[in-house]
Each structure stands twice: as C-alpha cells, then as structure tokens.
Amino acid sequence: MPFIYLSPSTQEFNQYVTGGNEEQYMNLIADAMEPYLIASGIQFTRNTPQMTAASSIVQSNAGNYDLHLALHSNxxxxxxxxxxxxxxxxxxPTSARSRRAADIIAANLRDIYPIPSLVRTLPTTTIGEVARTRAPAVLIEFAYHDNVEDANWIKNNIEVIAQNVVLSLTEYFGIPFVTPQPILTGRVVTQGSPLNIRDYPSLEGNVITQAQNGDVITVVGEWQGWYVVHYNGRVGYASADYIDV
Structure with missing residues (x-):
C-alpha cells in the first residue's frame, strides 16, 4: 500500500495579505487531508511546524516513501x-513518476481553482523538496497568498483542496478514493480459514497478509463491499463479508 511523506510548509514568516500565514494554512490543509488518506489506505509520515524544509528532506530521505508531497502557497x-x-x-524533470504525479494533481486542481487556465506544472532542479529527496517528489504552490482573491480562495476551501489532493494521490497510486468514516473495531468471522488482506479491493489483488478467524481488526474505510483495514501494522483491503463491526 502507498506510503507518502507529507510536508506542509514550515514558513510561518510568509504572511497572508488577509491574515494568518503560509505554515498555518498549509497545515490546515494537511490536517484536512489526513482522514481522506487514512480512509483511502494511504499511509503517511508528516513533518511538524517546528521543522524546516531541510530537516523535512532529511526525515523523508531516512524512510522509504512512494512520494514526497510538499504543500505551499506562493x-x-x-x-x-x-x-x-x-x-x-x-x-x-528527469523523474517520470514526479512528472506524472504533478500532471494528475494539476489536472484535478483545475476543477476547483477559480481560473483553471492559471494552473500549470513546472520543472525544477533548484527547489530542495523536489530535487533533493530520495522519493519522487512534487511541490504544490496552491495560490498566491499576497493576492486577496487567491488568499481567500485557500482560506475558504481548505476541505475542498484537501479532498482534491487526496483524490489525485489515489489516481496516482491506482487505488479507490474512499470517503472518511468513523474508525471501527471489527472481528474476523470466517468458517475457520484465514482472511486474506490484499493490496487492491478485488480478488485479483495481491495477498499481503492474513488475519485469523476471531482476530480483532481495525476498519478505516469501505468501498464496494471491501473494507480498508489496519491489521498487525499492515494496511490493506479485506472482504466486508468476513468482518463483523
């Protein structure tokens, strides 16, 4: 299952023309993303406001992530x-995965940004969080915080932006976008055979682990008869027919 490094801006000194700052609003977007990430089965490590871009790169490079995603305003x-x-x-520019992620994110942002023609992808070899990470990386500058209309768009659309970005991540990773639900504790109920936990919600999905009859399992999302589950440190999909919640 996908594992990302989520890096909202640590630049509290970048003030919004309408009040507040870049660190504040990018962390609000990250906060709003978390339930969608969890429900959709995307694991994440997140930086903290006390960190810097440099220390975020170090932490990202210390792990094995499928994507490094930096959230900023301009x-x-x-x-x-x-x-x-x-x-x-x-x-x-030389990373096909980085460019593909950027293309998907930009395409979906055009659906919510007020002027779709002003959403674009740009190559960079100088922005550290794109150029110096081990994982393929994308940095989003959602809008201009020194422009009143753009700043207000960010501030008034935190949830919409968060949902849109996670939708892009699910498209990039080829998994369903799942709406958040209350996290539930379930129990595996089979005829005695183990319950397969897969990397995709289909019988064609690869089995990544198994839960035994009677085991407790955490349900974080549901999609077309499959639960998104956490079990023994693994995240995957299991048939809802064999889990009582």
Whole structure:
C-alpha cells in the first residue's frame, strides 16, 4: 500500500495579505487531508511546524516513501505583489513518476481553482523538496497568498483542496478514493480459514497478509463491499463479508 511523506510548509514568516500565514494554512490543509488518506489506505509520515524544509528532506530521505508531497502557497516578486494569481505544481524533470504525479494533481486542481487556465506544472532542479529527496517528489504552490482573491480562495476551501489532493494521490497510486468514516473495531468471522488482506479491493489483488478467524481488526474505510483495514501494522483491503463491526 502507498506510503507518502507529507510536508506542509514550515514558513510561518510568509504572511497572508488577509491574515494568518503560509505554515498555518498549509497545515490546515494537511490536517484536512489526513482522514481522506487514512480512509483511502494511504499511509503517511508528516513533518511538524517546528521543522524546516531541510530537516523535512532529511526525515523523508531516512524512510522509504512512494512520494514526497510538499504543500505551499506562493508570493509574487515585490514589484508585482498582489498582482499574480495561479497554482503551480513543481516536479523533477528527469523523474517520470514526479512528472506524472504533478500532471494528475494539476489536472484535478483545475476543477476547483477559480481560473483553471492559471494552473500549470513546472520543472525544477533548484527547489530542495523536489530535487533533493530520495522519493519522487512534487511541490504544490496552491495560490498566491499576497493576492486577496487567491488568499481567500485557500482560506475558504481548505476541505475542498484537501479532498482534491487526496483524490489525485489515489489516481496516482491506482487505488479507490474512499470517503472518511468513523474508525471501527471489527472481528474476523470466517468458517475457520484465514482472511486474506490484499493490496487492491478485488480478488485479483495481491495477498499481503492474513488475519485469523476471531482476530480483532481495525476498519478505516469501505468501498464496494471491501473494507480498508489496519491489521498487525499492515494496511490493506479485506472482504466486508468476513468482518463483523
């Protein structure tokens, strides 16, 4: 199952023209993403506001992640402050996976950003969180926080943005997007045989582990007769027919 490094901005000094700051609002987006990530079976490690971009890179590189995702908002050069709008999604030019993730994220952002034509993907070899991570990486500049309309768009659409980004992640990883639900404790109920836990909600999915009859299992999401489950440190899909909740 996918495992990402989630890196909301640590730049509290970047003030929004409408009040608040970049670190604050990017962490609110990350907060809102978490239930969707959990329900959809995407595991994550997240940086903290006390960290920096450099320490986030170090922590990311110490793990084995399928994607490094940085969340930011933008600002125009001083001479153009407040005059620029748009969403930029940065990728590393020689990484096909980085570019593919950026393309998917940008395509979905066009569905929610007020001016779709101003959403674009851009290559970079200089942004550290894209160029210096072991995992393929994408950095999203959602909008310009020195522009009133863009700043208000971010502040008024935290949940919509979070849902949209997780939708993009599920498309990138090829798994279903699952709406959050209350996390439940279930019990495996079979005729005595083990319950297969798979990497995709289908009998064609690879078996990644098995739960035994009577075992306690955590249910974090549901999709078309399959539960997204946590069991013994593993995340996967199990048939809802064999779990009582």
């Amino acid at each position: 600002a125009a050069p001083a001479a153009m402050a407040g005059q620029v709008r748009g969403s930029d999604v940065y990728y590393y």
